[in-house]
Amino acid sequence: MFKGSIPVNGSSRIISNVINVFTRGKRTKATNVVNASTQKIVNQLSALSASRKQPKLIRLCQEDLIKHQTIMNAWRVVQRRNEQKRNNQLKKQYQSIVNAMEDLKTSHPALYKFANYKPKDGTRFPLDLRMPTDFPPNKPWVYDYVPAETNEKRAKQ
């Protein structure tokens, strides 16, 4: 029948990572601490049977399996190159901003100071506001939150 079989990569890779982290043995809190999100996946996986955790088999003939493998290889190459390109671009952008600011520092110190000025009157978008996401945060509310401004005021008093 279909002799060859290639595991589908995506989800199985995540599972294998988690399995690497999860080790059964003597429990010592200091060494066996995983973060909350990993623990969540570990708990979910422990409820699944072993056969479900196996990577899915692709039932194709040998010729098509080789084609599939080649396409996956090429896709990996393309993704890696795109990522590399993006990273290079970002690096260049960052460097050019750094250069421009350095230039400004020497040529026009007043302008440099003005460019780095942070108004504290609340007209700017507050940076400590949480980004809107699909799911609630792991730590939903910070009860003892004190804004930076009042902190300074208290220090003055």
Added chain:
Amino acid sequence: MSHSLRNHRVGTLIKNFQRFESTGVSSNPKHIKEVWSNFQIRPTSLKIDNTEIKKGIFNKVDENRGPLSISEVAQRLTYHSPNEIDETFKQAYEILQNKANETYTRIQSLEKKLNQTDNELEQLNLKNTLDKLKIEAEKENPEVLYNVNYNSSDSLDKSHPVYRYYLKDKWQNQGLMLTMQRLETLHVIPDTLPTFEPSVEVKVKFPHNKDPEFGNWITPGDILPAFAVEQPPTISIQEFDRIDGQDLYTIVLVNPDTPDLVKNSFSTTLHYGLTNVSLNNVDNIIGSEKLLENQDSIIFKPYLPILPEKNAGKYQRACLWVFKQTKELTDLSKIEREDFNIRSFSKLNDLIPVGAHVWRQHFDRSVPSIREKYGLGKGRVFHRVRGTTPVPNPKKDKKKEEENPKEE
């Protein structure tokens, strides 16, 4: 996943490929082009031999006939390839081949450099990098992938680093683990040698057997009948690293379960000894041909099958050890078969253990006839329950008897 959605996904995949194609690859006139179909600078062993299968991969699988790799007719006729797999494959092939083209341009420049230098260290470094580059250039070649996945490992060209790379991978994932598990559970380690780091794949078969159960490569730990091991084995020693020239190996077959009545224990016996066997990546099988050609130079102890006597333990282990030599060895023929000490033997001759194999044997009905063939006599029959006290040495008693014969 619904059909339309799947089609859409395939479409975006192709678009992404096209976008990459338009920007990513530079066409340098100096570069080698279409290297994977160029067999002037590459060996033909990187090709798929079966032209029909090759057609199925590089052109479309024939809709009316179905893929050739499926042997069952009904299954073959109902087979459908995934949508647009051939179009996507063509683009993927081009991307990977362009990458290989660049690697081969580097390979060619390095080969030029290699021809120009006389420094040995530099030559070695260059050869190592060349091997790495060749693996990188051919690893993703679909023809190589096909050969590795669906051809038998015996038919692969071991002189090319990419095949050795894949064979090593295969061995490390199965053969190596199996061998080590058998060596440890059967206590070959540490009963013969303390431990070792395997670097070669050792396979053993007894080709005089017509029954495929005993005639094929045997699995480590198998229990074999005496008739199956009557003639000397064929041993395959696969090195995965490149060997320049030839390497020398010593191979010994020992039985650590020979009953020692005087000590009420067991001793080790040497059953087969080969030395100064020169092998390389391709010429890696010690078969009857090689043995006949240089009989006197490599055999230091001729083959004697392990023929356990009746009730001499549950089974006896045949431990085959492969050593790499650091120098050429001489004068090993003086070594005695009985009370062979493999640890001191390897230490004395500076031997490095690189591979091992094990099988088991016990008394069966073919033992007496084979003992007769090798002139070993009838063989003792032990009591079924092993005694707790040592038995006095029968040879010494005989001598005493000769000195003062009993009066009758």
